Amino acid sequence: VPEYTIVSFNIRGRCEAARMLLADQGLEWKDEFVTIDTWLQGDLKAKAVFGQLPVFKDGGLTLYQSNAILRHLARKHGLYGKDLNDQSCIDMMNDGVEDLRIKYLQLIYKNYEEGKDAYIKSLPAEFKYFENVLGQKKYGNGFLVGNKISFADYNLVDLLCNHLVLAPGCLAEFPLLSAYVKRISSRPRIQAFLSSDAHKNRPINGNGKQ
């Protein structure tokens, strides 16, 4: 029986990065999808620490907050760098990814029709920071920090994949970011996960906009 359970809406949303991490690491998990009706009628929301999904269960541990879930898995599975400095740099990078994710979600859920064009025009200014980070890597632009994948990489790749749906050419002027997304998404288990029906049939967001 898989030790991990993800309880979420049937969307990629804030959990797909964790699913990508689990798949890449060869780890099993169970997905429990909650409908909006169940969520609003049931006591799931009332029991949720912040009244939100996703929930992650690891044996007796129940975790909310998608970034806390990523960090928990990173600590358990060696995806948090080689030392304390790496951990802090990885935290810094993941906070940068979260900043962009919040902007993306704001567009999707609050301002899609009116805000889409301006948001896409603002992307080069956002992406150039990550392009610069990859350019500083002495390991040939391998990962955000050091020469080993971390939870921040799964989080960024998931978010960039969402952006490639929103604006297909958005990485064209960022060779390092384009190569980075290709390289990580073609890791065998990630490639298998991304081509699975489970992934492909899951909408990116909860309101059908992408």
Ligand SMILES: N[C@@H](CCC(=O)N[C@@H](CSC(=S)NCCc1ccccc1)C(=O)NCC(=O)O)C(=O)O
């Ligand atoms: N900081 C949290 C944020 C979790 C979150 O926003 N969860 C949303 C759903 S996931 C998401 S990306 N939300 C974006 C906006 C949204 C709100 C309500 C429903 C669907 C989407 C949620 O549970 N909404 C239901 C509710 O609040 O009753 C995290 O990182 O997990």
